[in-house]
Amino acid sequence: xxxxxAAQTPAGAASAGAATAGAAPAGVGDARRAWxxxxxxxxxxxxxxxxxSAGTAPSLAGTVAKxxxxxxxxxxxxxxPGVATSPLSNADLAEVVNWMxxxxxQQHLPSTFQPFTAAEIGQLRAQPLRLEASRMRNDxxxxxxxxxxx
Amino acid sequence: MxxxxxxxxxxxxxxxxxxxxxxxxxxxxxxxxxxxxxxxxPVARAAEGGGRxxxxxxxxxxxxxxxxxxxxxxxxTKCDYWRYCAIxxxxxxxxxxxxxxxxxxxxxxxxxxxxxxxxxxxxxxYIISYNDxxxxxxxGRCACQNNRGDRPLVRPQTNNxxxxxxxxxxxxxxxxxxxxxxxxxxxx
Numbered sequence: 645x646x647x648x649x650a651a652q653t654p655a656g657a658a659s660a661g662a663a664t665a666g667a668a669p670a671g672v673g674d675a676r677r678a679w680x681x682x683x684x685x686x687x688x689x690x691x692x693x694x695x696x697s698a699g700t701a702p703s704l705a706g707t708v709a710k711x712x713x714x715x716x717x718x719x720x721x722x723x724x725p726g727v728a729t730s731p732l733s734n735a736d737l738a739e740v741v742n743w744m745x746x747x748x749x750q751q752h753l754p755s756t757f758q759p760f761t762a763a764e765i766g767q768l769r770a771q772p773l774r775l776e777a778s779r780m781r782n783d784x785x786x787x788x789x790x791x792x793x794x
Numbered sequence: 795m796x797x798x799x800x801x802x803x804x805x806x807x808x809x810x811x812x813x814x815x816x817x818x819x820x821x822x823x824x825x826x827x828x829x830x831x832x833x834x835x836p837v838a839r840a841a842e843g844g845g846r847x848x849x850x851x852x853x854x855x856x857x858x859x860x861x862x863x864x865x866x867x868x869x870x871t872k873c874d875y876w877r878y879c880a881i882x883x884x885x886x887x888x889x890x891x892x893x894x895x896x897x898x899x900x901x902x903x904x905x906x907x908x909x910x911x912x913x914x915x916x917x918x919x920y921i922i923s924y925n926d927x928x929x930x931x932x933x934g935r936c937a938c939q940n941n942r943g944d945r946p947l948v949r950p951q952t953n954n955x956x957x958x959x960x961x962x963x964x965x966x967x968x969x970x971x972x973x974x975x976x977x978x979x980x981x982x
Contacts, residue, residue: 680979683921684908697905697961 671742671759678743681736686726686744694748701726702781709745709752710788717784722760722768724777734766741765752788859887865915873938877922880909881938883970886927888936894973896927901962902971903928910978919978925971926957929964936969 668675689701696703711717721727721741730737738760745753773780859870868875870893871885877893878885891897903926910919957967 677979680921683975684910688905688908691904700960 669742669746669759670757671761672739672746674739675743677736678739681732681740682743682747685730685732686740689726694744704744704748706749706751707785709749709754709757711784712745712757713752713754714784714787714791716780717788718760719768720773720777720780720784722765723771723773724781725772725774727765728769728772730769734762734769737769738762738765859892866913867915871936873936873940876913877911877920877972877974878938879911879940880907880922881924881940881970881972882907883924883926883938883967884932884934885936885938886969886971889927889930889933889969891927891969891971894971896925896971897930897968900927900930900968901964902926903958904961905958907958908975919980921975921978923973923975924958925973926959927968927971928959928962929966930968932966932968 672678689697690704691697694704694708696705708721711721727737727741730740732740742759745757857871860868861870870877871887873881873885875893886895886897887893889897889900891900896902906923906925909922909924911922912919957965959965959967
């Protein structure tokens with residue numbers, strides 16, 4: 645199945661190589677598939693380098709793995725609107741989330757991190773966040789920053 | 795001789811009775827002013843530009859553009875060029891840009907719409923980024939609406955009718971380019 649969606653470039657081909665080179669991170673069965681699903685479904689608003697778009701999608705770069713360091717953050721990642729409403733299957737979505745954590749914020753990813761599974765993502769996305777997402781994000785990031793460096 | 799003088803006097807008096815010094819100055823002034831204005835007419839400026847008219851420039855912009863590579867076939871100024879399978883907009887190839895570059899005085903949006911198109915040369919699917927070029931004048935030239943993979947507006951991230959002129963200085967849409975990001979893997 646081929647499809648289209650908002651995404652961001654340019655130099656995507658080069659970044660694809662960089663993003664899929666080397667060993668696949670934990671919870672990512674196929675890094676190239678994860679990159680393609682990211683490109684086709686997420687990159688449009690979050691941009692190729694994960695820096696996001698003001699007023700549309702927050703930055704992931706250097707930030708996204710902070711959520712899995714604080715209570716409630718893991719649940720937030722599975723319920724945030726862009727994840728919960730994605731057209732991807734639970735398995736593909738879990739793979740993309742695991743890939744994003746590795747691709748955009750390895751520095752904050754705990755060594756004890758357990759990858760998301762399809763079952764976990766399926767359970768979380770069934771309760772999507774709405775307007776409260778922005779406030780919850782700010783609270784979680786504040787707690788993560790208060791907890792100190794990784 | 796007296797007859798000649800009489801005839802000359804009759805002709806001059808007749809001419810003087812039909813004209814005046816004021817009308818003479820009027821005609822003469824109009825001619826001089828008109829002569830001064832002649833170099834300012836558009837025709838004169840076109841001639842100074844090497845004889846290129848507006849029609850010449852239009853023809854040049856819309857001239858066919860081929861890659862010269864058999865692996866990338868087709869005229870990039872035509873809507874049926876393979877990379878345009880999921881485009882919705884105007885082709886930058888017709889605006890002084892190309893299939894991958896924006897026209898002068900426009901800015902490429904960092905946020906785009908992505909689609910996949912099959913290259914007839916190798917029968918493989920390629921991931922194509924449709925970047926809008928923003929800030930120029932949209933002439934409505936080379937409009938192209940193919941919409942492969944397009945979804946209703948209720949899912950904005952999968953709808954290509956949206957103008958993606960975000961993150962640019964101007965939100966004014968001009969045209970769209972089609973950049974290859976890589977080959978796509980088939981998914982079930």
